[in-house]
Amino acid sequence: MSLVLTTASVPDRDKVAYWNDAVSRTLVPMTVTPRGDGPFDGRIATDRLGYLQVSTMEADAESVRRTPALIAASSDALVAVGVQVSGTATFVQDGRRAEVSEGDLVVYDTARPYSFDYPRRFATHVFQLPRHALGVPDGDIRRVTGRAISTGDGFGAMLLPFLAALASSPSGGYPPTVANRLAGNVVDLFATLIEERAHAERPDGGERGHLLPRVLDHINLNLGDPDLSPERIAHHHGISVRYLHRLFQAEGITVGRLIRQRRLEECGRELARRGRTAPTVSAVAQRWGFVSPAHFSRAFRDAYGVSPREWRGLRAAGDGLTAAPAVSGG
Structure with a gap:
């Protein structure tokens, strides 16, 4: 009342x-x-x-x-x-x-x-x-x-x-x-x-043009942090989560999907490297922020059509692959 x-x-x-x-x-x-x-x-x-x-x-x-x-x-x-x-x-x-x-x-x-x-x-x-x-x-x-x-x-x-x-x-x-x-x-x-x-x-009408590159740099520098999230990113840059998502609307991809895409790309590149002591698939996944090896394997196969081990085997066989292909996003 x-x-x-x-x-x-x-x-x-x-x-x-x-x-x-x-x-x-x-x-x-x-x-x-x-x-x-x-x-x-x-x-x-x-x-x-x-x-x-x-x-x-x-x-x-x-x-x-x-x-x-x-x-x-x-x-x-x-x-x-x-x-x-x-x-x-x-x-x-x-x-x-x-x-x-x-x-x-x-x-x-x-x-x-x-x-x-x-x-x-x-x-x-x-x-x-x-x-x-x-x-x-x-x-x-x-x-x-x-x-x-x-x-x-x-x-x-x-x-x-x-x-x-x-x-x-x-x-x-x-x-x-x-x-x-x-x-x-x-x-x-x-x-x-x-x-x-x-x-x-805002006095600078190009605020998005200045802020978005900083956000992207922050994401790239912190891909190995499993706690990297839209909330953490927004807090770091002093903006709201809502405004962060608005920044990415024109990019045709969500913040969460971008983080996953970049992690998969880095994992793919590392798995494709030649070396005598190649790290395990689980170690690579963990280094780039994936907590669950099973989740990483599913995400990798969904993105590339092969498992992480199959990807590594193709590279070792000398099929000409030099890096992971870009993951499609939306």
Whole structure:
């Protein structure tokens, strides 16, 4: 059931103090200063969808500040997405100032100072989630804070009606497992929005051209590590797994398939070398990151049509093979 806090029945002299407490307890600690002289009116309704908190706030003109002192006194590390339902706002974070119009989205990090100035009565939806649940690099979040994201076209246009419907629908009827799954889907959409906007805000439009070669070099240098994975690669480069996969979309191959392909190629080359003391097939497989010899043999046969021992025998017989053929991927 939604929690609704309103100044409607609060004496005029206590409305501002009540509203400050209501907003700080519902969202995060902040100071709220009314911009008008008359009695203040505000209402905030909050619901939870798994680990996602959804709030709708309507109030008279006000200024909101999240100061370093308030941040130091609170332990929650949250990221918020605000949807301007009506009215306008001036939003400031990370040294940037954005004029927010009706229908615009803003992303902000509650662990860093920010402010909102609402010159007249307004309404806004606020979606808050734990910072760790987002799975987006800090750098990407910093690139989109302090900016208004238009929902006139692109991904924002698709996201806006969904968020509006979510904010207006009570979530109490969802079983916990359904609520958590739905929250995860919403968070994935937020992560996609942030990554899309962060990519657009990067000063170098050729970011992919610089990052992809570094990722490929890292993969080639660490093929022997059996724990090499998309998660480890993304963490090493300070990007999300989702963004890593996007880097490889144009390559026509997944990250996992590329790792396997490169390992098989190196194994094939090593098995094809002539020598008096050739390493065992198991030793070669282990050297290039295959934990299970049986799995390696199956993967090798699937790729080349012969077993590793047959491959070595063909090379020893002098059939002219000098290296493993490229493994087809997709």
